[in-house]
Amino acid sequence: MNSQLSLLVQLQQLDLKLHDLEEQRKQIPERLQAAEFSVEQAQKREKELQASLSTIAAERRSSEQDLNVHESHVHKMRERLNEVKTNREYQAHLFEIELANKKKDALEEKVLMAMERAEEKQRELDGVQKHLQEMTHVLEKERAEIESLSAKLTHDATQVDQQKNILFPSLEKRAYDRYSTLKLSLKLVVIAPVSGGICQGCQLQIPPQLVASVKRADQLLTCPYCHRILYDEESLKEALSS
Ligand SMILES: [Zn+2]
DSSP, rough: OOOOHHHHHHHHHHHHHHHHHHHHHHHHHHHHHHHHHHHHHHHHHHHHHHHHHHHHHHEEEEHHHHHHHHHHHHHHHHHHTTTTTSSSHHHHHHHHHHHHHHHHHHHHHHHHHHHHHHHHHHHHHHHHHHHHHHHHHHHHHHHHHHHHHHHHHHHHHHHHHHHHHHHHHOOOOOHHHHHHHHHHTTOOOEEEEEETETTTOOOOOHHHHHHHHHHHHHHOOOOTTTTEEOHHHHHHHHHOOO
């Protein structure tokens, strides 16, 4: 096999590896963002719940104060009941006490409601804090994993670069320039195997004469449709094993 062709195939494999490493690196911020978002959401909910718990506590204190004031008022009214002279006055006073008792019930109800609401919010807060703790743990683990993944990706990329550097001295400038120009227009895959008479780059059937020439592998040939440099996998295996 043409040595340049086999070098180009190897170069492409290394470039594909680099591309894959780069793609993995691009996914890192996304992975972190998902975990960070969960933690931020939980922290936000925690703050909201803490704020509404203190509002409810303030409301409850104020209702309890109202209730105290009202209870002493009712107490005084009961004491005065003994001082009224006429039956009519007595009935009117009883009616007022009844009204005052109703108001007292309403205030007590308010205090109870506040207690219930506080319990409910506290339960939710406990759940959110438990979740937050778990998510913080997940985030820390994710950060550590990503740090080691990032180090591994850098290490692997350096290795691939070194492998590329080993290829370069044997690669002729003309072949490399052709590869680089094609890479600019075709992006990733510049060199395609021919399998069953079909270019694996564009999946089109290529002329039998060209297929035969690709098998001989003594020069750089391109697909007439997608312009990728073509190679025969069997010839490449032979070239790499010899
Ligand atoms: Zn093609």
